[in-house]
Amino acid sequence: MTTRPARAETPLASLATVARAAGVSVATVSRIVNGKRGRASAETVARVEQAVARLGYRPNPVGRALKQRASRVVALLAPNLDNPAMAAIAVSTEAALRDAGYVTILCDTHDRAELQDEYLAAMRSQFVAGYVMVSAVASRGLEATLRRGDPMVFVARRSPLGGGAFVGIDDRAAGAEAADHLLDRGVARPAVLMAAQNASSTGERAAGFIARLEQRGLAPQEIRRASAQGLNHIEIGYAAARALVAEGGWPQGLFCVSDLIAYGAYRLAREAGVAVPGDCRMVGVDGNAINAWLAPWLTSIRIPYEAFGGHIVAQLGQLWGGGTGSHVHVRHGRIGDEPPAA
Numbered sequence: 001m002t003t004r005p006a007r008a009e010t011p012l013a014s015l016a017t018v019a020r021a022a023g024v025s026v027a028t029v030s031r032i033v034n035g036k037r038g039r040a041s042a043e044t045v046a047r048v049e050q051a052v053a054r055l056g057y058r059p060n061p062v063g064r065a066l067k068q069r070a071s072r073v074v075a076l077l078a079p080n081l082d083n084p085a086m087a088a089i090a091v092s093t094e095a096a097l098r099d100a101g102y103v104t105i106l107c108d109t110h111d112r113a114e115l116q117d118e119y120l121a122a123m124r125s126q127f128v129a130g131y132v133m134v135s136a137v138a139s140r141g142l143e144a145t146l147r148r149g150d151p152m153v154f155v156a157r158r159s160p161l162g163g164g165a166f167v168g169i170d171d172r173a174a175g176a177e178a179a180d181h182l183l184d185r186g187v188a189r190p191a192v193l194m195a196a197q198n199a200s201s202t203g204e205r206a207a208g209f210i211a212r213l214e215q216r217g218l219a220p221q222e223i224r225r226a227s228a229q230g231l232n233h234i235e236i237g238y239a240a241a242r243a244l245v246a247e248g249g250w251p252q253g254l255f256c257v258s259d260l261i262a263y264g265a266y267r268l269a270r271e272a273g274v275a276v277p278g279d280c281r282m283v284g285v286d287g288n289a290i291n292a293w294l295a296p297w298l299t300s301i302r303i304p305y306e307a308f309g310g311h312i313v314a315q316l317g318q319l320w321g322g323g324t325g326s327h328v329h330v331r332h333g334r335i336g337d338e339p340p341a342a
Contacts, residue, residue, distance in 0.1 A: 013055035021051040033057070073103045074316070075123035078134035079111035080231065083260060084288040088305035089134050089155060096309030102129065109137075111231045117141030124150070130316050135199060136160060151319035153312050158200045158327075165315040165325025167308055169332040171201050174301045175208025178255045178283045181299070181335050183216055187253030187281060191224035193240040193265055194257045195233065202257040205285055209255050224248060237264020250274050252281065259284040259291065262298050287333060302333035 015033075019026045024044060032040055032048045040048075051057075074097050078086045094104040105128065107119040120141040123131065130151035136142060138160040145152060146161060153165045182190040190213070194206045206225070213223050226247070228239035237256060241264065244251070250272070256262035262284035269276050276282055276297045287302025288295075311328045318325050 013052075013057040015057075018048065018051045018055055018057050021055060022047040024048060071127040071129040072101060073105060073126060073128045074130050074132060075105045075107060075119070075126075075128045076132040076134065077107045077109050077116060077119050077123075077136070079109045079137075081106075081108045083233070084290060085156075085258070085260075085286045085303070085305065086134060088289075089308055092306050092309035093132055093155075093312050094309070096313045100313050111135070111137060113137050113139035120145055130319065132312055132316075133159075135201070151316055153315045153319070153325065155308060155312060156201055160200070165319060166327045167311045167315060167330065168201060168328075169303055170329045171204035172208030172211070174285055174332055175205040175210075175255070175257075176212035177301060177335060178205075178285070179209045179212035179216070181283055182253035182255065182281060183213070185253070185281065187251075189218065189222055189224065189251060190253035190255060190281075191226070191244055191251040192255045192257070193237060193244065193261050194225070194227045195236050195240075195261070196227045196229045197231070205257045206255075224251060233258050233260030234264040234267075237261035237266075238268050239264070241265035241268045245272070250280050252279075254280055254282045256282060256284045259286040259288045259295070259298065259300055262300075263295065266295070266297065283335065299335055301335050304330060304333060 015026045015029050019029045022029065024047070028040060028044065029048055031037070032045055033052065037045050076090060076093055078090055081087055081090065090106055094106070097104050105123065105126070107123070109116040109119060116137060117139050120131070124145070130153070131145065132153050132155060134155045135157040136154055136159065143161055146164065153167060155167050158164070158166050158168070179190065192206050192209050194202055210223055210225070214220060224244060226240040226244035228236045228243065230236050230239070237260065240261070245268070250269070254265060256265055262282050265282065266276055269280060274280055277299070282298055284298050284300040285303065287300045291298055291300055307330055311330060315325045315328065
């Protein structure tokens with residue numbers, strides 16, 4: 001029995017390949033294969049059609065759908081949808097897209113680059129009209145999607161590859177407000193808890209907090225901070241608080257860069273018999289709706305996630321119209337603001 005070598009697949013012809021064979025521009029080929037032949041001579045049309053037939057060119061339905069926005073489906077990729085903040089963004093975005101006549105496909109990336117890439121590839125095959133990337137991570141698939149120019153809006157966390165349309169809050173300002181809140185209430189040396197894999201959002205909150213403490217007279221070496229590895233912010237909060245306490249005891253005030261990190265720190269405080277807020281004031285960021293029920297001890301900077309959806313759809317509209325999009329900073333609530341009534 002003889003084995004024949006596998007035959008290599010012939011690469012698909014592109015518009016540029018057809019254009020070179022026909023001796024015309026890519027734009028001319030694009031117009032002709034899309035049925036717009038009024039500006040081309042009969043001879044040019046014939047040359048292009050012959051090249052198309054000879055090379056076996058087939059239009060890319062995915063690229064065409066994206067370019068023409070034939071699809072009414074938008075992919076929303078977000079990590080860890082059990083996080084109330086991520087769920088709130090998804091709810092707001094889905095409602096705004098539905099009002100605009102679009103259907104949302106929701107994908108949980110679990111903050112994993114390889115899973116994010118799997119979803120990006122799968123959604124492209126579904127001819128989606130655009131992507132909403134909530135707290136995206138750097139990945140090859142993301143880089144390829146941006147290079148193609150597919151409509152994409154980054155939410156909560158700016159593009160890890162730079163640029164792009166963005167909807168979120170001014171995280172540095174939120175961190176500065178947390179510092180002012182604690183200092184103004186007599187906490188002389190507040191500390192900060194964060195994740196070791198700080199993203200642009202949580203990293204900027206911590207940076208804004210530290211910068212404001214320095215502006216108000218604290219020396220850098222006086223500012224206590226701790227972090228922990230992982231992706232689950234509750235576990236990070238518990239581990240980071242334990243590391244902080246082991247080095248210097250409980251502070252009078254603690255800034256946690258997310259409400260979930262505050263939940264983890266609170267668990268450790270309960271185990272240690274530390275009263276919150278009596279012995280240690282805690283300030284978080286998110287303003288999760290469940291705080292009023294389960295975490296009345298937490299003072300939180302509220303992010304109006306319910307307003308994100310409208311801004312996200314507006315940014316997609318700019319991209320669909322040929323624009324570049326922009327950075328939109330949604331105004332965050334004052335510390336301790338309650339979420340709107342349901």
